Amino acid sequence: MKKLPGISRTGKKLFKLPWTGKKLPGISRTGKKLFTPPWKYREGFLVALALLIAGFIIEAVTPNPGISIPAFPFNMFAGMTFITTIAFLHIFYRDMHMVRWLSTISAATSAICLITLLTILMGAFRQDNPDAGGLHGAIGLTHVKNSWAFLLAQLYLLISLGLVILRRSIPLKRKNAGFLLNHGGLWIVIFAASLGTGDLQRLRMDLYEGEPVWYGRDDNADFYELPFALELKSFNIEEYPPQLAIADSHTGQLSDPAQRPLPYIEAGTTATLLDWTITIKEFFPMAMEEDGTVAYSEETGAPPYARVTAVNESTGESQEGWISCGSFLVDAGHLWLDGRNVLVMTTPEPRKYQSTVTALTPHNDPQELLIEVNRPPKGAGWRLYQLSYNQTMGKWSNLSVIEAVRDPWLPVVYAGIIMLFAGAAYIFWIGKDRSKTGKA
Amino acid sequence: MVADYTNFPLYGALISGAWLTGSLLIWTTVFMIRPVSGKSKIRVILDADQVIKSTAGKATGIAGNILVISGVLLFGYYLTVLWLNLGRAPMRTLGETRLWYSFFLGVIGYLTYLRWNYKWFLVYSAMMAAVFMIINITFPENFSKTLMPALQSPWFVPHVIVYIFAYALLGAASIVAVYGLWLEYYRVFRNNLLHLADNLVYIGFAFLTLGLLFGAVWAKEAWGHYWTWDPKETWAFITWMSYLLFIHFRYFNPKKVKTPLWILALAFVILLIAWFGVNYLPSAQSSVHVYS
Ligand code: HEM
Numbered sequence: 099m100k101k102l103p104g105i106s107r108t109g110k111k112l113f114k115l116p117w118t119g120k121k122l123p124g125i126s127r128t129g130k131k132l133f134t135p136p137w138k139y140r141e142g143f144l145v146a147l148a149l150l151i152a153g154f155i156i157e158a159v160t161p162n163p164g165i166s167i168p169a170f171p172f173n174m175f176a177g178m179t180f181i182t183t184i185a186f187l188h189i190f191y192r193d194m195h196m197v198r199w200l201s202t203i204s205a206a207t208s209a210i211c212l213i214t215l216l217t218i219l220m221g222a223f224r225q226d227n228p229d230a231g232g233l234h235g236a237i238g239l240t241h242v243k244n245s246w247a248f249l250l251a252q253l254y255l256l257i258s259l260g261l262v263i264l265r266r267s268i269p270l271k272r273k274n275a276g277f278l279l280n281h282g283g284l285w286i287v288i289f290a291a292s293l294g295t296g297d298l299q300r301l302r303m304d305l306y307e308g309e310p311v312w313y314g315r316d317d318n319a320d321f322y323e324l325p326f327a328l329e330l331k332s333f334n335i336e337e338y339p340p341q342l343a344i345a346d347s348h349t350g351q352l353s354d355p356a357q358r359p360l361p362y363i364e365a366g367t368t369a370t371l372l373d374w375t376i377t378i379k380e381f382f383p384m385a386m387e388e389d390g391t392v393a394y395s396e397e398t399g400a401p402p403y404a405r406v407t408a409v410n411e412s413t414g415e416s417q418e419g420w421i422s423c424g425s426f427l428v429d430a431g432h433l434w435l436d437g438r439n440v441l442v443m444t445t446p447e448p449r450k451y452q453s454t455v456t457a458l459t460p461h462n463d464p465q466e467l468l469i470e471v472n473r474p475p476k477g478a479g480w481r482l483y484q485l486s487y488n489q490t491m492g493k494w495s496n497l498s499v500i501e502a503v504r505d506p507w508l509p510v511v512y513a514g515i516i517m518l519f520a521g522a523a524y525i526f527w528i529g530k531d532r533s534k535t536g537k538a
Numbered sequence: 539m540v541a542d543y544t545n546f547p548l549y550g551a552l553i554s555g556a557w558l559t560g561s562l563l564i565w566t567t568v569f570m571i572r573p574v575s576g577k578s579k580i581r582v583i584l585d586a587d588q589v590i591k592s593t594a595g596k597a598t599g600i601a602g603n604i605l606v607i608s609g610v611l612l613f614g615y616y617l618t619v620l621w622l623n624l625g626r627a628p629m630r631t632l633g634e635t636r637l638w639y640s641f642f643l644g645v646i647g648y649l650t651y652l653r654w655n656y657k658w659f660l661v662y663s664a665m666m667a668a669v670f671m672i673i674n675i676t677f678p679e680n681f682s683k684t685l686m687p688a689l690q691s692p693w694f695v696p697h698v699i700v701y702i703f704a705y706a707l708l709g710a711a712s713i714v715a716v717y718g719l720w721l722e723y724y725r726v727f728r729n730n731l732l733h734l735a736d737n738l739v740y741i742g743f744a745f746l747t748l749g750l751l752f753g754a755v756w757a758k759e760a761w762g763h764y765w766t767w768d769p770k771e772t773w774a775f776i777t778w779m780s781y782l783l784f785i786h787f788r789y790f791n792p793k794k795v796k797t798p799l800w801i802l803a804l805a806f807v808i809l810l811i812a813w814f815g816v817n818y819l820p821s822a823q824s825s826v827h828v829y830s
Contacts (some may be wrong), residue, residue: 210786472759483761520752522743
């Protein structure tokens with residue numbers, strides 16, 4: 099057999115020989131020309147690369163950073179068209195090489211790699227300022243999740259995954275159950291979550307006591323009217339008791355290196371820290387100090403106070419005095435134990451944030467709601483989340499920030515999530531099925 | 539045992555001591571054999587092949603098993619006491635999750651050994667577990683009893699346990715991968731190693747998926763949306779995709795050896811970024827997940 103010049107034994111083109119004058123274009127290692135059937139991994143990666151570059155270019159030439167998914171009903175139409183197209187391809191063009199290839203592992207792998215690559219870029223660049231300039235901003239790397247490249251990658255993945263699901267689900271076979279749960283669930287989650295962003299509304303409501311609010315503000319500071327109004331009755335923070343600690347005044351760190359939880363401060367507590375035995379003689383969860391006397395007080399900004407005695411077990415030395423963690427109004431107070439160590443009270447940590455609000459709707463009676471972190475009340479398609487408060491005022495905040503969230507596509511996403519749960523259980527139970535791949 | 543649970547150095551030393559000694563004892567039994575005829579000793583050491591043990595070998599094996607089991611029990615006891623004393627699940631800080639990681643790593647190493655008889659694997663996983671315990675001993679952190687409101691959710695405990703379990707399994711798979719690569723380049727590779735990796739990855743991946751989904755459902759309850767592409771979530775997704783790649787590649791290229799091993803090793807690097815590295819990435823300025 100005559101050897102072609104410039105082609106290695108495996109068919110790989112080594113270099114173009116100038117004297118042959120003839121270029122041998124696009125010959126792959128296997129001797130197959132690129133993009134002649136059957137397509138394999140190589141073609142897959144080239145398709146993915148083409149999509150990536152196309153996405154970057156479209157992003158760079160279009161005026162706004164990124165794209166936004168349209169709201170109902172347009173996202174619905176777009177979704178239905180998409181599904182119909184995939185079904186159409188499957189039903190009428192299933193034997194076309196290109197369509198069949200899209201449902202193979204080569205296409206799927208390249209789609210997975212493309213999405214992964216874009217996600218890595220998302221994880222590497224800051225995403226909080228989509229208007230940031232620079233080349234990477236222009237091609238969408240400051241807002242990957244809304245960028246054209248990411249959209250194209252998602253479409254590629256959904257088309258590939260959609261076609262393979264159809265191929266495997268008709269006719270429906272029991273042994274494909276695990277496959278369909280995993281791939282179908284994932285398809286539904288990606289599809290519904292992406293289209294759902296068009297209808298997702300997250301609106302901040304700044305509630306001050308006694309003022310009803312019937313509108314919310316989104317991330318772009320645009321205001322939207324809501325079908326209900328909320329009036330804050332009270333906001334409060336339930337706290338853990340403050341804790342007792344000895345700090346090293348030179349380093350500013352805790353002096354005790356052991357991994358011990360710090361003792362809570364309550365009346366009568368006795369604790370041993372380093373060599374010191376510390377007793378809490380008196381404790382006021384809220385108090386004010388005036389001319390050296392501390393007295394219970396319900397004033398706004400009154401911090402906890404404790405009168406403590408500290409006795410050093412080895413030297414017999416003793417100290418006594420008031421300590422406090424302070425508040426936005428009052429400075430913290432410590433007790434010096436020796437030239438280096440001070441006894442301090444830590445700022446109490448929050449146990450619970452709670453807003454009590456009255457919800458007013460045009461047709462129903464006013465309703466009282468309790469909004470807590472991790473316990474959002476729901477109704478009329480909205481869920482209400484405790485988002486924030488005035489942090490300098492702490493528990494005396496008269497402001498409570500509530501986030502009202504509406505996500506009509508959520509049930510669809512959850513349906514996909516449940517399928518994925520079942521799929522994961524299936525994988526766990528069955529493990530890898532070796533019957534198909536053979537015992538390698 | 540009347541030691542104070544806050545004295546982790548003592549517990550850590552006892553547990554890793556028992557685990558390491560136990561696994562080493564079990565491993566040394568491969569030297570106390572009458573080799574099946576025709577087999578070189580070195581093959582037998584790395585192999586799970588059946589050998590006829592001598593009486594001394596049997597005794598050593600039993601002693602090793604007892605030590606490993608007591609290490610597991612002591613660790614379980616420690617975690618229980620810690621949980622009860624804190625009055626909350628000890629899963630809040632990196633240090634606390636490292637404890638669970640070492641625990642599961644040790645347990646998985648032992649179970650894998652029982653199931654597939656890989657003695658070297660037992661030693662490796664005990665060593666990994668010990669490394670994580672040493673990190674905790676050298677960088678102690680104050681346990682605290684408080685639990686911030688966002689973490690007070692019924693989804694919190696399953697989310698973390700399932701994740702840590704997945705990490706431990708996938709970590710174990712990556713050990714297999716590194717060992718496999720070493721064999722591939724310097725010795726003779728044996729395909730049953732890839733089957734072990736498959737098994738670990740399939741189970742680990744199932745748990746990873748559960749962790750991701752629990753996390754999503756919890757995020758919906760706590761923060762209003764199930765997926766916000768927060769840096770931690772982004773890297774968790776990348777990790778998930780990497781193992782997905784491995785699963786598909788393996789399934790459709792069962793004869794290839796190097797590529798899947800490399801995918802597996804790299805996937806673990808990504809997993810480590812998702813777990814520890816994210817806190818240090820420039821993109822992580824405002825992650826809701828960076829607590830400690
Ligand atoms: C939940 C995540 C996923 C899991 C657990 C999973 C698992 C599997 C498994 C175990 C197989 C081979 C076994 C079988 O045929 O039943 C498989 C096949 C396949 N998967 Fe996935 N996969 C997932 C996601 C994806 C994604 C994102 C794609 C990308 C498009 C994909 C594309 C494919 C393709 C094309 C096949 C070959 C099917 C065939 O030729 O019949 N999978 N998957």
